[in-house]
Amino acid sequence: MNSPNPQDSADSAVICSAKGCRAAAVWVLAWNNPKLHTPDRRKTWLACEEHREHLSQFLGVRGFLKDVVTLAEWEASAAGR
Ligand SMILES: [Zn+2]
Numbered sequence: 001m002n003s004p005n006p007q008d009s010a011d012s013a014v015i016c017s018a019k020g021c022r023a024a025a026v027w028v029l030a031w032n033n034p035k036l037h038t039p040d041r042r043k044t045w046l047a048c049e050e051h052r053e054h055l056s057q058f059l060g061v062r063g064f065l066k067d068v069v070t071l072a073e074w075e076a077s078a079a080g081r
Helices: 049-061 071-078
Strands: 027-031 043-047 065-070
Touching: 027 049, 027 071, 043 049, 049 065, 065 071
Parallel strands: none
Antiparallel strands: 027 043, 027 065
């Protein structure tokens, strides 16, 4: 599958994962490919308002999409607060 910008580390600039998009990300799409990942593994894509729908659908039709949360929510839960 064709992955957009590889951007798994949280410390890089928070930019939308859609191809060619440089907008600030607002959403986190958590996904898992059962053929590649163990069930509890979560890959993440970042999305701006404009691309949330597009990226969600891309993952959704493949059955990969697990969760869509705001970036603020994601960071709060990642920090264990
Ligand atoms: Zn975007």
